[in-house]
Amino acid sequence: MNNGTIHNRGWINVRGAWIAMVVVALLLPAGSRADTRTWVTGGAGRWDDVNNWDGSVTLPGANDDVVIDLAGANVLLTNSVNVLSLTLSRTLTFTNWTTCLTVTNDVTIESGGVMTCAGPFTNNAMSNRVCLVCSNLLIDGDGAIDVKGKGYAGGTWPPNYAAGNGPGAVGSGGGSHGGAGRYGVLKSDTYDDPTAPMYPGSGGRAGVNSGAGGNGGGAVCITAAQVVVNGKIDADATAGTGGSGYPGGGSGGAIYIVCSTIGGTNGTISANGGGTTRWGGGGGCIAVLYDPEVQTNLPVPALGFSVAPGMGDANAVADIGTLYFPDSYFLSPTNLFTGQWLAPLTHTSFTPTNWCVADLLLSNTWIRLPCEGLRLTITNALTVISTDSTRGYLRHKLELTNAAVVNCGSCSVNAGALSLNYLVDPSAGVSSTNYAVADGVTMNCSGDLSLTNRGRLYVGAGLSCSGAAAGYGAVINVGGNARVCANSWVYLAAHPTNGAAVLLNMHDMAIDAGGGINADYLGYAHHYGPGLPPDTHATYHYSSGAGYGGRGSPGFRTQTIWGPTYGSSNAPVAPGSGGRGSQSYPETTGPAGGGSVQIRAEGTVSVHGTITANGQDGFSDHGGAASGGGIYVYCRTFIGDSNGVLRANGGNGRPFSSVIGGGGGGGGRIAVWSIYDSSISTRQSKVLREMPVIKGRHPALVIPCSG
Numbered sequence: 001m002n003n004g005t006i007h008n009r010g011w012i013n014v015r016g017a018w019i020a021m022v023v024v025a026l027l028l029p030a031g032s033r034a035d036t037r038t039w040v041t042g043g044a045g046r047w048d049d050v051n052n053w054d055g056s057v058t059l060p061g062a063n064d065d066v067v068i069d070l071a072g073a074n075v076l077l078t079n080s081v082n083v084l085s086l087t088l089s090r091t092l093t094f095t096n097w098t099t100c101l102t103v104t105n106d107v108t109i110e111s112g113g114v115m116t117c118a119g120p121f122t123n124n125a126m127s128n129r130v131c132l133v134c135s136n137l138l139i140d141g142d143g144a145i146d147v148k149g150k151g152y153a154g155g156t157w158p159p160n161y162a163a164g165n166g167p168g169a170v171g172s173g174g175g176s177h178g179g180a181g182r183y184g185v186l187k188s189d190t191y192d193d194p195t196a197p198m199y200p201g202s203g204g205r206a207g208v209n210s211g212a213g214g215n216g217g218g219a220v221c222i223t224a225a226q227v228v229v230n231g232k233i234d235a236d237a238t239a240g241t242g243g244s245g246y247p248g249g250g251s252g253g254a255i256y257i258v259c260s261t262i263g264g265t266n267g268t269i270s271a272n273g274g275g276t277t278r279w280g281g282g283g284g285c286i287a288v289l290y291d292p293e294v295q296t297n298l299p300v301p302a303l304g305f306s307v308a309p310g311m312g313d314a315n316a317v318a319d320i321g322t323l324y325f326p327d328s329y330f331l332s333p334t335n336l337f338t339g340q341w342l343a344p345l346t347h348t349s350f351t352p353t354n355w356c357v358a359d360l361l362l363s364n365t366w367i368r369l370p371c372e373g374l375r376l377t378i379t380n381a382l383t384v385i386s387t388d389s390t391r392g393y394l395r396h397k398l399e400l401t402n403a404a405v406v407n408c409g410s411c412s413v414n415a416g417a418l419s420l421n422y423l424v425d426p427s428a429g430v431s432s433t434n435y436a437v438a439d440g441v442t443m444n445c446s447g448d449l450s451l452t453n454r455g456r457l458y459v460g461a462g463l464s465c466s467g468a469a470a471g472y473g474a475v476i477n478v479g480g481n482a483r484v485c486a487n488s489w490v491y492l493a494a495h496p497t498n499g500a501a502v503l504l505n506m507h508d509m510a511i512d513a514g515g516g517i518n519a520d521y522l523g524y525a526h527h528y529g530p531g532l533p534p535d536t537h538a539t540y541h542y543s544s545g546a547g548y549g550g551r552g553s554p555g556f557r558t559q560t561i562w563g564p565t566y567g568s569s570n571a572p573v574a575p576g577s578g579g580r581g582s583q584s585y586p587e588t589t590g591p592a593g594g595g596s597v598q599i600r601a602e603g604t605v606s607v608h609g610t611i612t613a614n615g616q617d618g619f620s621d622h623g624g625a626a627s628g629g630g631i632y633v634y635c636r637t638f639i640g641d642s643n644g645v646l647r648a649n650g651g652n653g654r655p656f657s658s659v660i661g662g663g664g665g666g667g668g669r670i671a672v673w674s675i676y677d678s679s680i681s682t683r684q685s686k687v688l689r690e691m692p693v694i695k696g697r698h699p700a701l702v703i704p705c706s707g
Helices: 014-027 682-690
Strands: 035-038 044-046 064-068 074-077 081-083 085-088 091-094 101-109 114-117 130-139 144-146 219-223 226-229 232-234 254-258 261-263 265-270 285-289 302-306 322-324 339-341 354-357 360-363 367-369 374-385 397-400 404-414 417-420 442-445 449-452 456-460 472-478 481-484 489-493 501-506 508-511 516-518 596-601 604-607 610-612 630-634 637-640 645-647 669-674 698-704
Touching (some): 064 081, 265 285, 456 472, 481 501, 489 501, 501 508, 637 669, 645 669
Parallel strands (some): 064 085, 101 130, 114 144, 226 261, 254 285, 339 367, 354 374, 360 374, 374 404, 397 417, 404 442, 417 456, 442 472, 501 596, 596 630
């Protein structure tokens, strides 16, 4: 590795190094005597200086047991060495990328012992890592392999917003690695091989006027027969420091372990992104390649793995990193980790796409299962809990990102989040369903579903959904009652290109004041939808607003072009249409339409909070707005009061300087059908008296929405 460039030959051959270790052991002379070599320098010193070792004229060699326990010792390892065993209770620092410590027998990192590397480093400097090959590795409690902040350095001020170092440093916001760093919306510039991660984490950007970006986490490579971690292996990044210019956090580093078995009690293995800055850094990469045939015969150890993202202010949380194991041995209801789970579901508890458990409790973790077609069956309760009642839904989640079937007895989300085919948090301001999913998610909850204490449920529609009627791309079935408490929200994203909606079925539904269902800007994406203004103007076709329940208004440049209406007033399933863009970006960007909220209740729907499906405002330079979405409620009894709001308003056109700009989006459609109406509204009562009875039910409310 030269000038900050990592060459594959410095890492991928680690499996070959394991074989070499065995060869070294076999070549030792029979009956050779092991000498104990002790470090005798109280401060820092080089391993390859004979004066630092117990009065001998030679350095420790392949037949020697090495002990580093002198108070204050910091041993600098600059070149690769071979020894018989190592006991470490002080500090051992690796320098240079190619430096590797090969130990024929045991490595014991005792309490107070730290194995680390030099760093952080820039793109133009020699990189460093911890590379260890041994027979058995034991890390005692309070012992550590610690390379926190020892990866690529963060940007330093001046200049303002100086980019960090590393392949995931893009000059703005937090660094990326296994997970994307954050700047406005999540970045996509991740890197590394999650099955054999080799790169350190990248640095975050500097701030303005002062402040340095956070450093990326370092890199750790371990090859051993048995690994026991009662302490920690830490490749976390650090946060940006100082300044009011919002420096970015670094991204988590890389931990790569090849072993026969791994165990431990209350040990932690982490490569978390740096937080507490404006822009969080992405999580790193952890891969543990144990031997499944041997590991599966052992009890699941009490180990914690984490590649959590950095948390910035203004809800600027980055994305989780990756976790890779050869099978699903570690995936159990009592042993869940923070990270995107890339292990195949091939352990004995699984069929290829099925995971069946009695109960599933996620507490203060964020786990993503991207398995295609996963069928998750929970006999009793699915529970997601966060102790962070303010922003726990951003940090602690269960995510299923592809077509899946979830069956559970009950579902409770307390301060955390349950995300079903919903790829980006709505704070990013973009349509968030997965374009690629053909068959959407189905959730069957036989009991009650509740969201409390800022809990969140995110659902994104696929192109269609097995067993559902046309026009629906996901179905949530609740056999009991659904309740959305104060400050809790359900986010429903229609498919952005074909408009398939999410259907909610339940017995009763209650939405408390301060909570609700949010489908704002979660309908058709920009340039999609039947309400898109016709592309008939030679230059300024983007200027008119999209239509739905009402026509989209002409813009300043397109005074005769309207966005057309479409859909059913009595059964509005379709979402709102997106806009065309703006003068500066007529085809590449634009506003999204309001989404689709579909509620079918056998009993009562009580709305004391908000159901919203507004279209997005037009973008810059004469940009036309998107139309409002669709809200369709079907129940036996409808209850509401003055706190209750149902809205599907079109967005506002974008002005240009002092002249009229883009046209406004048309209002969406709202229809509420019930036999008994107990809502408090003079206007609503008037509508009820005027509307005819259809198939034994009164249309309780059909309201034209504003544009």
